Amino acid sequence: MEKFEEIKKKLKDSMTINGVVQKRYYHSLEVAKKALELNESLNLGLDSDKVYLAGLLHDAAKLKSDDCLWNIILKEFPHLVDQVKDTKTIWHSLAGPYIVKKEYSIFDEEILSAICYHTTGKENMSTLDKVIFVADYIEDTRDNSYTKEAKDASKISLDRTVKIILNQKVDFLRKSGRIICELTFKALNYYLEYGEKC
Ligand SMILES: [Fe+2]
Numbered sequence: 001m002e003k004f005e006e007i008k009k010k011l012k013d014s015m016t017i018n019g020v021v022q023k024r025y026y027h028s029l030e031v032a033k034k035a036l037e038l039n040e041s042l043n044l045g046l047d048s049d050k051v052y053l054a055g056l057l058h059d060a061a062k063l064k065s066d067d068c069l070w071n072i073i074l075k076e077f078p079h080l081v082d083q084v085k086d087t088k089t090i091w092h093s094l095a096g097p098y099i100v101k102k103e104y105s106i107f108d109e110e111i112l113s114a115i116c117y118h119t120t121g122k123e124n125m126s127t128l129d130k131v132i133f134v135a136d137y138i139e140d141t142r143d144n145s146y147t148k149e150a151k152d153a154s155k156i157s158l159d160r161t162v163k164i165i166l167n168q169k170v171d172f173l174r175k176s177g178r179i180i181c182e183l184t185f186k187a188l189n190y191y192l193e194y195g196e197k198c
């Protein structure tokens, strides 16, 4: 997507530390690519520019300091403070829309929503939310045995893939004794019920 070269350059600069481009940048490119592939192969009919930008920028806040992310969450999500205070891994997704608006001047609500919930998921996600949630989990460089089931399902059904990923995330969090964010828990219940069809 040549028209987004400027945004890519900005993202790359923000993900370069001491002259070294961080893995996160290449992961971002892979997520954008996988999201486009899903849109195409599953005939989802989403606007490909939106798909690409959401994938490219989903982790735009990932390398910000904890202090920076936490201050954004305090301001933007006061109602979630209690449930996310001990789960730093999701801070960058909730803070993502704020960073993307401020640093990239992107205000499209669908893109911002997909960035916001790419880690936790939520109930009743939009198609773009689901595409980014799935692409983040199964992009080609994530070549782990645990992604195989989701990768296989992604060739057939987006909803089924979302359900598999939520199950795996909750299972992992449970087994490792970590806190399960209410957003993820509610998302899993929603897709278990809704997912009977898929
Ligand atoms: Fe992320």
Ligand SMILES: [Fe+2]
Binding pocket: 027, 031, 058, 059, 136
């Ligand atoms: Fe990611």
